[in-house]
Amino acid sequence: MRSSNRNIILYIVLALLTGLGLGLAYSWLLSPVTYVDANPAMLRTDFKDQYRIVVAASYASSHDLARARARLQLLGDVDPVGQLSALAQNMVAGNASLEQVQPIAQLATDLQQGFSSSPITDTPFVVVVNTPTEIDTPSAETFATETQTILEEDTPIPTLAFDQTPLAPVVTSTFAPRPTFTAIPASGVLFSLVGQDTVCDPGLQPGLLQFIIMDSRRRQVAGIEIIVSWTEKEDRFFTGFKPELGDGYADFVMQPDVIYSVRVVEGGAIVPNILAPTCTDPNGVIYTGGLLLTFQQP
Amino acid sequence: MKSSNWITIIAAIIIGIGIGLTYGWVINPVVYTDVTPDALRADYRADYVLMVAEAYQGEQDSETAARRIAMIGSESPDLIVTSSLDYAIANNFSQNEILLLQGLLTAMQTYQPQPVNAP
Structure with a gap:
């Protein structure tokens, strides 16, 4: 009798597990929840x-x-x-x-x-x-x-569209100069090299060539193209892709003993003979340092 | 085995199926995290097409617009824009937005894909 009861319980448990498996197989494999109204x-x-x-x-x-x-x-x-x-x-x-x-x-x-x-x-x-x-x-x-x-197109009213932020004024149909506005440089105004500093920091990537591009008011400027050239090769990149380091920041990794030239495309002259410096840490170990080039509009 | 035992076992199977379905459909359903854009809800699709229309207004590049529209469905671009335009009209989009969509629709109706030359 006791054995018979044990068998029945076993059958019930097996039946429950079988049913559970069938239910899961149907709901996950045969007919899963389908999304037809997904969001981005x-x-x-x-x-x-x-x-x-x-x-x-x-x-x-x-x-x-x-x-x-x-x-x-x-x-x-x-x-x-x-x-x-x-x-x-x-x-x-x-x-x-x-x-x-x-x-x-x-x-x-x-x-x-x-x-x-x-x-x-x-x-x-x-x-x-x-x-x-x-x-x-x-x-x-x-x-x-x-x-x-x-x-219409021929309406000669300068048109502004602003985000509602504390810095931005309300929308107006007349052009109003704003002191916080903007980091876009005047086209054709040259950027010139105003600083070239050796950066000896073992924590930085060896040969890191850092750029800071600023306008005439010393505000960093995004979207400025920089060309780095070396031995028949060149790399082009833009400021502003690492906004956490500044809108006018960009960087490039130099190889040791390779001479580079740098040009800020926005009308800038070529800065030749850029070479990764060698630095020495307090223990006397020599390592490849970096450079910080600062360009500014006059 | 007694017939009452069979009834018990069948009842247990049914209960198990019920628990399985509840778990699979309600408690822990299949989660889609990598859906394709054709599964987007109608309002998101319409807004996406509106974005393409806004971009097209500035770029005037039918090929790029058609490629962007193709992302959200296998129908022809003009049909997708038509569907979004219908949605926009039915849901009181602004006049300017409807104009943008109409401009994009015209571009897609006249767009001829460039033939790809075989290498």
Whole structure:
């Protein structure tokens, strides 16, 4: 009798486990929950990058920083600026063109500083003036509530579109100079080398060539192209891809005993004979140091 | 074995299936983290196409716009834009946004993909 009861319990347990297995197999394998209404945060990494590129391209046209920020928030990034910077760096490493990388670097910079640094739109057809409506919920429905005014192309009113940040003024249809505005240099004004310092820090990468690019008011400038050349090779990169180190910061790793020349593309002259210095630590050990080049507009 | 025992076992199987389904569908369903853009909800799709339209307004590059639109579906770009335009109109997008989408739709309707030359 006792054995019979034990068998029954065993059968019940086995039956329960069998049923559980069948249920799980059906719900996980045969008919799993399917997502047809996914949000951008669920996208695969490469599609997220493509999404960021389109956000940046859209921002380059509209200069609507609040909307660009809201759209990036849809991706669920903890550090949207860092993600954009990493994407820009990857694109540069993948030999993407300036036209492809520039909008991403510009959006990263503007998100970092909190306002649009290129508020005057150059779109050829319509000019959009956004009313300062705060966008909290980044959905298409919310976007649709924005009040917008369309001006024709030949309306000669300089048009500004700002993010609602403490630094930015309210939207206006007249051009108002702002003391905190902007780090974009005047085109054609040369950057000249104002400092060349040897950096002996064993904690830094050996041969690290650091750049700081500043405008005439000593504010760091993002998006400036730098060319480093050596023995029939060259590397091109831009300031602003590491905003945590400054908008005007860029760096490059030199090889020991290789002579480089450096040029800031924005009308700059060539700085020749750049060589990684040798440094000595307190124990007398020799190691390859770095250089800090500072360029500034006069 | 008694018939009552068989009933008990079948009941246990059914209970097990119920527990399995509840666990697999409700408590711990399959989590999708790497979905493709064609699974985006309609409003996100419309906003994505609107972004492409905004970018197209500045760039005037039909090929780039078509490539970006192709990311969110296998239909032809003009059909995807048409669908987004319908959504925009039905959901009271602003006039400017609708104009942008219409501009992109016109570009996609007239866009001819460049033939790829064989090596």
